[in-house]
Amino acid sequence: MKPGIYMLFAAVLAAVMTAAAGSARAGTLEWLQPPGAPGSPPKKVISLAPSITEILFEVGSGGAVAGATRYDDWPPEARKIKRVGGYLDADIEAIIAMKPDAVFCEKNSGVKNTVEKLASLGIPVGVVSTPDMGSILSATEEIGAAMGRAAAGKQSAASMRARLGAVESAVRGLRRPGVLVLYNIAPPMAAGAGSFSDSAITTAGGLNLAARSPVKYPVFDVEKLAKLDPDVIIDQSEVTMESSAQNPLPSPALMRWKNVRAVAAGKVYTMPGAYMFRPGPRIVGSVEMLARLLHPEAFDHKP
Numbered sequence: 001m002k003p004g005i006y007m008l009f010a011a012v013l014a015a016v017m018t019a020a021a022g023s024a025r026a027g028t029l030e031w032l033q034p035p036g037a038p039g040s041p042p043k044k045v046i047s048l049a050p051s052i053t054e055i056l057f058e059v060g061s062g063g064a065v066a067g068a069t070r071y072d073d074w075p076p077e078a079r080k081i082k083r084v085g086g087y088l089d090a091d092i093e094a095i096i097a098m099k100p101d102a103v104f105c106e107k108n109s110g111v112k113n114t115v116e117k118l119a120s121l122g123i124p125v126g127v128v129s130t131p132d133m134g135s136i137l138s139a140t141e142e143i144g145a146a147m148g149r150a151a152a153g154k155q156s157a158a159s160m161r162a163r164l165g166a167v168e169s170a171v172r173g174l175r176r177p178g179v180l181v182l183y184n185i186a187p188p189m190a191a192g193a194g195s196f197s198d199s200a201i202t203t204a205g206g207l208n209l210a211a212r213s214p215v216k217y218p219v220f221d222v223e224k225l226a227k228l229d230p231d232v233i234i235d236q237s238e239v240t241m242e243s244s245a246q247n248p249l250p251s252p253a254l255m256r257w258k259n260v261r262a263v264a265a266g267k268v269y270t271m272p273g274a275y276m277f278r279p280g281p282r283i284v285g286s287v288e289m290l291a292r293l294l295h296p297e298a299f300d301h302k303p
Helices: 003-015 050-058 076-080 092-097 109-120 133-146 150-171 196-203 222-228 272-277 283-294
Strands: 029-031 045-047 065-068 102-106 125-128 178-184 232-235 268-270
Touching: 029 133, 045 050, 050 065, 050 076, 050 102, 050 133, 092 109, 102 109, 109 125, 125 133, 133 150, 133 196, 133 283, 150 196, 150 283, 178 196, 178 222, 196 283, 232 283
Parallel strands: 045 065, 045 102, 102 125, 178 232, 232 268
Antiparallel strands: 029 125
16 A cells, blocks of 8 residues: 555544544534534635545635645645645644644544643634535535525535435445445455445445444455355446546456456446545545446446
8 A cells, every 4th residue: 555545544544533523513514622612604714635625626615625635635625725734734733823724634543632622722622523425415505504605515515415315326225236336455444334435335235344343443454355156346446536547447457356346347447536535525426437347237328
């Protein structure tokens, strides 16, 4: 796994861990206490996750993002935003100096101390939890509302919901092929139950074979992988955010595993752009792409 992708995966893994304590309520967007939610829509915000930055731009609040992590690269305008560290090493002094009206972060134990410190100084901190497709839509609506763009948030979520619904309708009743999404090859590390990639596989009409594990990101040996015998493997181990292809590409990394059904059948692919690492608006495009890959017969005559 390349260093950049390792950090990307580490962020995904951290995002499903325990968040900072003291949130105002249970939900997709929670505000740390004190001080709770901002009294009015914030005009200057810091985003500590690329997925949140993408949502902020999606609802029309990109201009309010004054600081972001070194991984924030979409839309292209996000690359010009001032950097305030990474997922696990946010620069608290730089954030404080910028005097933001609010800070948004993923539900991530790695930033617990940072965001609790910011909240103790009176800076509203919104913690976003997006473990599945439904919560990504909810986060879009709730972040939109928090930024004073409730209508835009609802419109965007409705569009994504319609697209996901169209996929679910197209694959309903079809046999679900066994799928593994691998984030690493040596050893094989997969997206398990409770990950948003698991939700993406299910929505696209697949059966996530790693969901049988009690671990959210299980590590398999090659023998175990062969026993699972997936029909399709999505190899994300070498994907970079700069990938520009618009369709799944064959992956050569696993061709030595000839005793695995997906490899023998030539059904090992790489999804472009690493979208399956980010619980943001573009995950919908990944679900559509994955559904066409798993069920081409359901989409052959559709644009």
